[in-house]
Amino acid sequence: MNNLTNIIRRKSTRIYVGNVPIGDGAPIAVQSMVNTRTVDVSGTVNQINDLKKAGVDIVRVSIPTMDAAEAFKQIKLKVVNVPLVADIHFDYRIALKAAEYGADCLRINPGNIGNNNRIRAVVDCARDKNIAIRIGVNSGSLERDLVDKYKDSSVERILLESAMRHIDILDKFNFHQFKVSVKSSDLFSTLRAYKEISSKIEQPLHVGLTESGLLRNGTVKSSIALGLLLLEGIGDTIRVSLAADPVEEVKVAFDILRALKIRSRGINFIACPGCARQEFNVIDVVNELEKKVCDVTTSMDVSIIGCVVNGPGESLSSTIGVAGAKNKSGIYENGIRQKERCDNSSIVDELERRIRAKSITS
16 A cells, blocks of 8 residues: 655655666565575575565665676576566676566666776666666775865765765666665664755656664664655655565564555554553463564454453554453454453453455455
């Protein structure tokens, strides 16, 4: 779902990564990146399939060597309905191979792959095969001459000049099917860089906070950065970069989009933290239920409140709700209190049954 809120999106041109539209008002696409060795074809395919089940729209695969390029060919043959971005640095020959083997997008900074003949070869190949390019500027791999030039300046100034340098190269070759990212591990530098570049170019922006950290602190920092940018309409595709299972990146990304009412997928759990009033263990119920219904993609709100203080109120505005009471708790559907009550020992099973019934009929 899209357009669930009144956020005014930044105007941008439209490109495609495989069959996924990016920019010009298209739904904000969720990306992730596999962390397997690309030469491990079966392991990489399995992780891509796991990401697909979690709802990912686009997956990036690193291709550091020609052996990895040959493995990518096999991966591409086995993966269905998930566009793959080939992540390449420095070696233009690998970019050409990845394009030949069916990459849906090339993540490559034109200025880092050599002379104009090499750049032209990649650009012409992308144009011929109708493949988009992502210019991905990262604070951890900025050009040395720019770092030296702006050694006393803020990181975002270097990010911006680096991005514009690569953009100018593509403009020179009259290639405009690209998106841009200007990521830093510093939250404020990332915000300033994206705000600045959003006013300078019309191409779509891939937004994220790079190398944000472990699951907990990375989620917090990424949520702040992405939330602030998306609220200003900046961002056409997003990635939450975590030192964790990539599936968690996808889950957090959808949680951010859902909280902002930009895009909704799966279940939004509304649950109290529990206190002395709770008539059942709310935390245990929510954790167990989340595992059981993680495959449900239908958008719905499920409220799980352990007592009658807030339970009925939350349930009235939820698709499915439970309000804790002694021995047996009240069950709600679409804001209507059901006649039957649920034994507190069977809450997980009862909620799963009702959730799956809704997911079939919705």
